[in-house]
Amino acid sequence: MSSQASSPVSVSDAALQEEGEKTTRRSRVSGIDRALQVIDHLYETGAPSGAYAIAKAIGAPLSTVYVIIEDLVEKQMLTRSADNAIWLGPRLYHYGLAYARSLDFMSVATHEMHDLCRQVGETVQLCGRDGDHMLVLAMADGPSHFQFASRVGTRVPLNWTASGRLLAGHLPPEERRELFRRCARISPTGRAEVDAVTLCDAAGKAFEQRLSVQVAESDYAVACIAAPIVNDAGSCVATISIVLPEQKVKGEDNLYAESVKASAAKIEKMMGWRNH
Numbered sequence: 601m602s603s604q605a606s607s608p609v610s611v612s613d614a615a616l617q618e619e620g621e622k623t624t625r626r627s628r629v630s631g632i633d634r635a636l637q638v639i640d641h642l643y644e645t646g647a648p649s650g651a652y653a654i655a656k657a658i659g660a661p662l663s664t665v666y667v668i669i670e671d672l673v674e675k676q677m678l679t680r681s682a683d684n685a686i687w688l689g690p691r692l693y694h695y696g697l698a699y700a701r702s703l704d705f706m707s708v709a710t711h712e713m714h715d716l717c718r719q720v721g722e723t724v725q726l727c728g729r730d731g732d733h734m735l736v737l738a739m740a741d742g743p744s745h746f747q748f749a750s751r752v753g754t755r756v757p758l759n760w761t762a763s764g765r766l767l768a769g770h771l772p773p774e775e776r777r778e779l780f781r782r783c784a785r786i787s788p789t790g791r792a793e794v795d796a797v798t799l800c801d802a803a804g805k806a807f808e809q810r811l812s813v814q815v816a817e818s819d820y821a822v823a824c825i826a827a828p829i830v831n832d833a834g835s836c837v838a839t840i841s842i843v844l845p846e847q848k849v850k851g852e853d854n855l856y857a858e859s860v861k862a863s864a865a866k867i868e869k870m871m872g873w874r875n876h
Contacts, residue, residue, distance in 0.1 A: 634660055635668050639677070639688065646755065648685035705837070706738070708870045709829065713840060714740045716863045720856060722844040727763040727826070728837070730755055732783030734764040737838065750819065750843065757785040759799050760792045762812035762826040763839035769807025769828065770836045776800040792817040807836060810864070811857055815846050823849040825856045827864035832873045840864050 637658040642649060649657075655665040669686055672678040676691040700706050709726050717724040717740035726738040733755040750756070758764030759780060768776050780796040780803075792814075793799050806812035807828055815823045826841035840863050842856050849856070868874040 648687040709867050710738050712863050712867050722842050725841050727839045729767040734761050759784040760787045760818040762814040762824045765803040765806050766812045766828040766839050769803040787818050821846045827860045829864050829867050
């Protein structure tokens with residue numbers, strides 16, 4: 601009898617404990633999600649922000665965001681400036697470096713990027729696609745004092761750049777058109793194409809020719825000559841590009857074009873993709 605009397609209590613306690621563990625797990629996941637929302641917001645906007653603005657942007661209670669920010673600042677995932685603006689912290693940078701070191705592609709492509717920089721004497725970039733944007737993945741500065749705004753981590757709409765068009769060039773035409781309808785934006789110079797149909801055709805043609813050139817579309821007096829890096833599935837996984845003053849492109853683009861295309865081909869060959 602005593603055994604039968606204790607059994608229901610034991611089952612009830614176990615059920616309560618299990619429910620409590622589920623609640624704890626849900627709370628913990630929710631906390632992680634909120635932390636990622638804060639980090640993602642800073643990454644997407646590309647600029648430091650205050651706690652109130654972050655809370656409003658991600659739709660979270662201000663008190664919750666304050667607690668998350670304090671915890672992340674303490675763990676060096678975020679930093680706080682003297683005016684209380686929040687930005688990404690050094691711990692994230694270290695994680696990024698460790699991840700980059702683990703990627704064979706980035707190791708191969710970065711080596712070739714530096715070789716091309718020495719060969720042409722101009723700044724060279726590796727770029728990839730991040731949703732509706734082009735993202736600068738790596739960069740080798742040329743020896744000249746020519747300066748431009750695009751640095752590692754810069755994200756710009758796909759229609760602004762030569763690389764952006766190549767990164768969409770392998771997609772089926774209808775998918776390309778829909779992508780450009782959604783993401784095309786007016787550039788600071790006002791010279792970037794925004795018509796989705798025109799962009800679709802230009803992207804397809806550039807990808808087919810393995811070369812894309814833009815002049816002063818995203819930055820004044822800046823030109824870019826890019827070639828796609830294509831994997832064994834036929835998709836443009838990244839681009840390698842030469843960034844240089846606008847006047848250097850006129851009449852001399854063949855030299856740069858052949859050099860950048862050769863570098864892209866070399867990366868593909870080293871990755872085992874060249875015979876796709």
